Amino acid sequence: MAARIIANLLVMGSGVLGRAVVQAYRKAIENANKTGVTKETIQNISRMRKTMTEAEARQILGISEQSSWDEILQKYNNLFENNEKNGSFYLQSKVHRAKECLEAAHQSSKGEGTSS
Incomplete structure:
Protein backbone atom coordinates (compact mmCIF):
# COMPACT_ATOMS: atom_id res chain seq x y z
CA MET A 1 0.00 0.00 0.00
CA ARG A 49 29.71 35.41 -40.51
CA LYS A 50 30.97 38.51 -42.28
CA THR A 51 34.18 38.90 -40.31
CA MET A 52 36.30 36.41 -42.27
CA THR A 53 39.15 38.18 -44.02
CA GLU A 54 40.41 37.31 -47.49
CA ALA A 55 43.70 36.16 -46.00
CA GLU A 56 41.88 33.78 -43.64
CA ALA A 57 39.68 32.51 -46.47
CA ARG A 58 42.73 31.83 -48.64
CA GLN A 59 44.42 30.05 -45.75
CA ILE A 60 41.36 27.84 -45.15
CA LEU A 61 41.20 26.85 -48.81
CA GLY A 62 44.98 26.53 -49.07
CA ILE A 63 45.39 28.88 -52.02
CA SER A 64 47.62 31.82 -52.84
CA GLU A 65 46.71 35.35 -53.85
CA GLN A 66 47.60 34.48 -57.44
CA SER A 67 45.07 31.62 -57.64
CA SER A 68 42.47 31.92 -60.37
CA TRP A 69 38.76 31.70 -59.68
CA ASP A 70 38.67 28.25 -61.29
CA GLU A 71 41.42 27.03 -58.92
CA ILE A 72 39.49 28.45 -55.97
CA LEU A 73 36.32 26.64 -57.03
CA GLN A 74 38.18 23.38 -57.59
CA LYS A 75 39.82 23.54 -54.15
CA TYR A 76 36.48 24.50 -52.57
CA ASN A 77 34.67 21.57 -54.22
CA ASN A 78 37.33 19.08 -53.10
CA LEU A 79 37.37 20.29 -49.50
CA PHE A 80 33.59 20.61 -49.27
CA GLU A 81 32.98 17.10 -50.63
CA ASN A 82 35.66 15.55 -48.38
CA ASN A 83 34.08 17.08 -45.29
CA GLU A 84 30.63 16.07 -46.48
CA LYS A 85 31.68 12.42 -46.77
CA ASN A 86 34.08 12.09 -43.85
CA GLY A 87 32.86 14.26 -41.28
CA SER A 88 33.10 17.69 -39.92
CA PHE A 89 30.15 20.01 -40.47
CA TYR A 90 32.13 22.77 -38.75
CA LEU A 91 35.00 22.50 -41.23
CA GLN A 92 32.55 22.21 -44.10
CA SER A 93 30.88 25.45 -43.02
CA LYS A 94 34.28 27.18 -42.70
CA VAL A 95 35.15 26.08 -46.24
CA HIS A 96 31.81 27.40 -47.47
CA ARG A 97 32.29 30.76 -45.68
CA ALA A 98 35.78 31.04 -47.16
CA LYS A 99 34.38 30.53 -50.65
CA GLU A 100 31.66 33.14 -49.99
CA CYS A 101 34.27 35.63 -48.79
CA LEU A 102 36.49 35.09 -51.82
CA GLU A 103 33.49 35.16 -54.14
CA ALA A 104 32.48 38.57 -52.79
CA ALA A 105 36.04 39.82 -53.23
CA HIS A 106 36.16 38.36 -56.75
CA GLN A 107 32.86 40.03 -57.67
CA SER A 108 33.96 43.40 -56.31
CA SER A 109 37.29 43.20 -58.16
CA LYS A 110 35.46 42.30 -61.38
CA GLY A 111 33.17 45.27 -60.83
CA GLU A 112 36.13 47.60 -60.27
CA GLY A 113 37.91 46.28 -63.36
CA THR A 114 34.92 46.89 -65.64
CA SER A 115 34.14 50.37 -64.36
CA SER A 116 37.61 51.76 -65.24
Whole structure:
Protein backbone atom coordinates (compact mmCIF):
# COMPACT_ATOMS: atom_id res chain seq x y z
CA MET A 1 0.00 0.00 0.00
CA ALA A 2 2.76 2.46 0.93
CA ALA A 3 4.66 1.65 -2.24
CA ARG A 4 1.57 2.41 -4.30
CA ILE A 5 1.13 5.80 -2.63
CA ILE A 6 4.80 6.67 -3.17
CA ALA A 7 4.56 5.64 -6.83
CA ASN A 8 1.47 7.81 -7.33
CA LEU A 9 3.19 10.76 -5.67
CA LEU A 10 6.23 10.35 -7.92
CA VAL A 11 4.09 10.21 -11.07
CA MET A 12 2.03 13.25 -10.04
CA GLY A 13 5.13 15.17 -8.99
CA SER A 14 6.95 14.51 -12.24
CA GLY A 15 3.86 15.63 -14.20
CA VAL A 16 3.70 18.89 -12.26
CA LEU A 17 7.42 19.45 -12.68
CA GLY A 18 7.22 18.75 -16.41
CA ARG A 19 4.41 21.29 -16.90
CA ALA A 20 6.34 23.88 -14.87
CA VAL A 21 9.44 23.42 -17.06
CA VAL A 22 7.39 23.81 -20.24
CA GLN A 23 5.70 26.96 -18.91
CA ALA A 24 9.05 28.45 -17.86
CA TYR A 25 10.53 27.74 -21.29
CA ARG A 26 7.58 29.36 -23.07
CA LYS A 27 7.80 32.40 -20.81
CA ALA A 28 11.55 32.72 -21.41
CA ILE A 29 11.02 32.68 -25.19
CA GLU A 30 8.20 35.20 -24.88
CA ASN A 31 10.41 37.51 -22.80
CA ALA A 32 13.32 37.15 -25.21
CA ASN A 33 11.08 38.15 -28.10
CA LYS A 34 9.74 41.15 -26.19
CA THR A 35 13.17 42.47 -25.20
CA GLY A 36 14.75 41.98 -28.61
CA VAL A 37 17.33 39.48 -27.39
CA THR A 38 16.43 37.16 -30.25
CA LYS A 39 16.99 39.83 -32.89
CA GLU A 40 20.27 40.84 -31.28
CA THR A 41 21.48 37.24 -31.25
CA ILE A 42 20.62 36.80 -34.92
CA GLN A 43 22.42 40.06 -35.77
CA ASN A 44 25.50 38.94 -33.83
CA ILE A 45 25.56 35.66 -35.72
CA SER A 46 25.26 37.54 -39.01
CA ARG A 47 28.11 39.85 -38.00
CA MET A 48 30.31 36.91 -37.09
CA ARG A 49 29.71 35.41 -40.51
CA LYS A 50 30.97 38.51 -42.28
CA THR A 51 34.18 38.90 -40.31
CA MET A 52 36.30 36.41 -42.27
CA THR A 53 39.15 38.18 -44.02
CA GLU A 54 40.41 37.31 -47.49
CA ALA A 55 43.70 36.16 -46.00
CA GLU A 56 41.88 33.78 -43.64
CA ALA A 57 39.68 32.51 -46.47
CA ARG A 58 42.73 31.83 -48.64
CA GLN A 59 44.42 30.05 -45.75
CA ILE A 60 41.36 27.84 -45.15
CA LEU A 61 41.20 26.85 -48.81
CA GLY A 62 44.98 26.53 -49.07
CA ILE A 63 45.39 28.88 -52.02
CA SER A 64 47.62 31.82 -52.84
CA GLU A 65 46.71 35.35 -53.85
CA GLN A 66 47.60 34.48 -57.44
CA SER A 67 45.07 31.62 -57.64
CA SER A 68 42.47 31.92 -60.37
CA TRP A 69 38.76 31.70 -59.68
CA ASP A 70 38.67 28.25 -61.29
CA GLU A 71 41.42 27.03 -58.92
CA ILE A 72 39.49 28.45 -55.97
CA LEU A 73 36.32 26.64 -57.03
CA GLN A 74 38.18 23.38 -57.59
CA LYS A 75 39.82 23.54 -54.15
CA TYR A 76 36.48 24.50 -52.57
CA ASN A 77 34.67 21.57 -54.22
CA ASN A 78 37.33 19.08 -53.10
CA LEU A 79 37.37 20.29 -49.50
CA PHE A 80 33.59 20.61 -49.27
CA GLU A 81 32.98 17.10 -50.63
CA ASN A 82 35.66 15.55 -48.38
CA ASN A 83 34.08 17.08 -45.29
CA GLU A 84 30.63 16.07 -46.48
CA LYS A 85 31.68 12.42 -46.77
CA ASN A 86 34.08 12.09 -43.85
CA GLY A 87 32.86 14.26 -41.28
CA SER A 88 33.10 17.69 -39.92
CA PHE A 89 30.15 20.01 -40.47
CA TYR A 90 32.13 22.77 -38.75
CA LEU A 91 35.00 22.50 -41.23
CA GLN A 92 32.55 22.21 -44.10
CA SER A 93 30.88 25.45 -43.02
CA LYS A 94 34.28 27.18 -42.70
CA VAL A 95 35.15 26.08 -46.24
CA HIS A 96 31.81 27.40 -47.47
CA ARG A 97 32.29 30.76 -45.68
CA ALA A 98 35.78 31.04 -47.16
CA LYS A 99 34.38 30.53 -50.65
CA GLU A 100 31.66 33.14 -49.99
CA CYS A 101 34.27 35.63 -48.79
CA LEU A 102 36.49 35.09 -51.82
CA GLU A 103 33.49 35.16 -54.14
CA ALA A 104 32.48 38.57 -52.79
CA ALA A 105 36.04 39.82 -53.23
CA HIS A 106 36.16 38.36 -56.75
CA GLN A 107 32.86 40.03 -57.67
CA SER A 108 33.96 43.40 -56.31
CA SER A 109 37.29 43.20 -58.16
CA LYS A 110 35.46 42.30 -61.38
CA GLY A 111 33.17 45.27 -60.83
CA GLU A 112 36.13 47.60 -60.27
CA GLY A 113 37.91 46.28 -63.36
CA THR A 114 34.92 46.89 -65.64
CA SER A 115 34.14 50.37 -64.36
CA SER A 116 37.61 51.76 -65.24
